[in-house]
Amino acid sequence: MGTPIHTVVFDIGGGAGNGNRVKAVQTGGPSGGCLPVDKFDLPIDFDVLYQAGSMVGSGGMVVMDEETCMVDVAKYFLTFLQDESCGKCLPCRLGIDRMLEIITDITEGRGKPEQLDLLEELADTVAQTALCGLGKTAPNPVLSTLRYFRPEYEAHINEKTCPAGVCKALITYSIDPDKCNGCGVCLRACVYGAITGTKKQVHIIDTQLCQKCGICRSECKFDAIRVA
Amino acid sequence: MLQYVNVNIDGAIIHATKGTSVLDTALEYGICIPHLCHVPYLSDIGACRLCIVEHVVNGRSNVTTSCTLNVEEGMVIMTNTDRIRKLRRNLAELLVAQAPNSRAIQDIALRCGVREVRYPFRNEDCVLCGRCVRACTEVWKARAIGFVGRGKDRHVDYPFGIRPDFCKQCGTCIQICPMTIPPCGGPMKPGEERLCGDCESQLIIADETVGSCVWCKLGEGFACGRYV
Numbered sequence: 423m424g425t426p427i428h429t430v431v432f433d434i435g436g437g438a439g440n441g442n443r444v445k446a447v448q449t450g451g452p453s454g455g456c457l458p459v460d461k462f463d464l465p466i467d468f469d470v471l472y473q474a475g476s477m478v479g480s481g482g483m484v485v486m487d488e489e490t491c492m493v494d495v496a497k498y499f500l501t502f503l504q505d506e507s508c509g510k511c512l513p514c515r516l517g518i519d520r521m522l523e524i525i526t527d528i529t530e531g532r533g534k535p536e537q538l539d540l541l542e543e544l545a546d547t548v549a550q551t552a553l554c555g556l557g558k559t560a561p562n563p564v565l566s567t568l569r570y571f572r573p574e575y576e577a578h579i580n581e582k583t584c585p586a587g588v589c590k591a592l593i594t595y596s597i598d599p600d601k602c603n604g605c606g607v608c609l610r611a612c613v614y615g616a617i618t619g620t621k622k623q624v625h626i627i628d629t630q631l632c633q634k635c636g637i638c639r640s641e642c643k644f645d646a647i648r649v650a
Numbered sequence: 651m652l653q654y655v656n657v658n659i660d661g662a663i664i665h666a667t668k669g670t671s672v673l674d675t676a677l678e679y680g681i682c683i684p685h686l687c688h689v690p691y692l693s694d695i696g697a698c699r700l701c702i703v704e705h706v707v708n709g710r711s712n713v714t715t716s717c718t719l720n721v722e723e724g725m726v727i728m729t730n731t732d733r734i735r736k737l738r739r740n741l742a743e744l745l746v747a748q749a750p751n752s753r754a755i756q757d758i759a760l761r762c763g764v765r766e767v768r769y770p771f772r773n774e775d776c777v778l779c780g781r782c783v784r785a786c787t788e789v790w791k792a793r794a795i796g797f798v799g800r801g802k803d804r805h806v807d808y809p810f811g812i813r814p815d816f817c818k819q820c821g822t823c824i825q826i827c828p829m830t831i832p833p834c835g836g837p838m839k840p841g842e843e844r845l846c847g848d849c850e851s852q853l854i855i856a857d858e859t860v861g862s863c864v865w866c867k868l869g870e871g872f873a874c875g876r877y878v
Contacts, residue, residue, distance in 0.1 A: 504801060504802060505801060506801070507800070507801045507802075508800050508801065508804070509778065509799070509800050509801045509802065509803070509804030510695070510697050510778075510804075511696065511697050511698075511699055512697065512698050512699050512700075512741060512744065512745060512777075512778075513699055513741060513744070515778070515801070515802070515804070516744040516745070516748055517744060519802065520744060520747075520769055523769070523770075536768075540768050543740060544740065544744075547736075547737050547740040547741065550713050550737055551699050551702055551713060551737050551741060552699075553696060553697075553699070553715075
C-alpha cells in the first residue's frame with residue numbers, strides 16, 4: 423500500500439521482456455481499469471486509483487507492453503463480464519451486450535466515429551444505473567481505455583489499422599524481402615499453406631489464404647515477418 | 651394505526667404512509683415516474699431500472715430505483731433532473747432496441763424521450779421484466795414458471811422445460827406481459843423494426859407539465875400503476 427506502481431512493475435517485476443516498452447498496467451481484476459505509463463507515479467491506494475479510473479480490487483496487476491491492443495483488452499474483459507452477469511437488471515444485461523457489440527465492430531473494422539461517443543455515454547449509463555457492484559464497475563475497462571488510449575480507438579475507426587497488430591481483421595502479414603533469407607521455417611510452420619517460396623529465395627505470404635494466426639512470426643529467427 | 655412520514659419529492663412535501671415505496675407515493679401524488687417491471691400488487695425487484703430517481707443523502711445524490719426505495723422521514727428525492735432524464739432515455743433506448751415489437755415498450759421509449767435508436771434492432775420476445783414470474787409465484791402461489799439460466803441465457807421457462815401439473819393454464823402470465831400488446835401498426839417483421847413515435851402528440855401536454863402525471867394514454871400501454 424502506498425508503493426508507486428513503477429516500483430512494483432519495474433523494480434520488483436523487472437519490466438517487460440524482449441526489450442519491449444511497457445504500455446499500461448491493468449489493476450483490480452476484470453472490473454478494474456488500465457493505467458498508462460505516465461500514471462505510474464501514482465501510489466497503490468484505494469482513493470488514488472479510484473480517481474484515476476481504476477481500482478485496487480483483487481490486488482492483481484496485469485502489465486501490458488506495446489504488443490497489446492487496448493481495444494482488444496477492453497473486448498476481452500467485457501466478454502468475461504458478460505459471462506459473469508446474472509442478467510437480472512437491464513443496464514448490465516443489455517448494456518454490456520451492446521458495449522461488446524460496438525467494440526467488436528471497432529475491432530473488426532466496422533466502427534464509425536460517432537460510436538465512440540455512444541460507447542462512452544452507454545458505459546456511463548451502465549455505471550450509474552446498474553443494480554449491483556458488478557454492473558456498476560463493469561464499464562471500467564471501457565471507460566479507462568477510452569480515457570487514456572483514445573487515439574488507439576480512433577486509429578481502429580478512422581485508419582482501420584491496429585497499432586499493436588492484434589486485431590485480426592485490421593492487420594496483414596507480409597515478409598520483409600531484406601531480412602528473409604529463404605530458410606523455409608515459416609513455410610513448414612504455416613498450418614494453412616499460405617506461404618510459398620523456394621529455398622534461398624524470398625518467401626511470399628498469400629493474403630487470401632493467411633488466417634493471421636501468427637505462427638510464422640513466432641517461428642522466424644530473422645524477424646522478417648511484418649505485421650501492418 | 652397507519653404511521654406517516656414527510657418526504658420531499660421534487661420539492662413537494664408529501665405526507666406518505668410509512669412502509670410504502672417512493673414510486674407508489676409519487677404515483678399516488680401524481681408525480682410521473684416511468685416504470686415497467688413494477689405492478690402494484692406484486693413485489694418489486696428493480697429489474698427494469700426505468701424508475702430511477704436521485705436520492706440526496708448528506709448533500710450527495712445517489713441514483714437508485716424508486717420502486718425498491720422505501721419512504722423515510724426527511725427524505726429528499728428528485729425524479730426529473732437532467733441527469734435522470736438522460737439515464738432514463740438511454741435505458742429506454744436499450745430496451746426498445748432489444749424488443750421493439752410491443753406497444754408497451756414503444757410507449758415507454760416515447761415517454762422517456764427516445765427520439766432515435768442508435769443500436770441495431772433485435773426482435774426479441776422477452777425483456778425479462780419478471781412480471782409473469784412474480785404473478786405466478788405471488789398471486790397464485792403456483793411457481794409454474796421461473797427464471798432459468800443467467801446472463802445472456804436468462805429466460806423464463808417451466809421447470810426443466812416441461813409444463814408441470816401445478817400450472818393451471820390460468821393465463822395470468824400472458825395477461826400481465828408487456829410484450830403481448832402489438833404495436834398499433836401491427837407486428838413488425840424482422841428487419842422492419844423501427845421506433846414507432848406515432849403517439850408523440852400525446853406528449854405535448856406532458857412536456858408542458860414536466861414530471862407530473864397527466865393521465866396520458868401512454869400509461870395504458872405499459873400498464874402504468876395508475877391504470878391497474
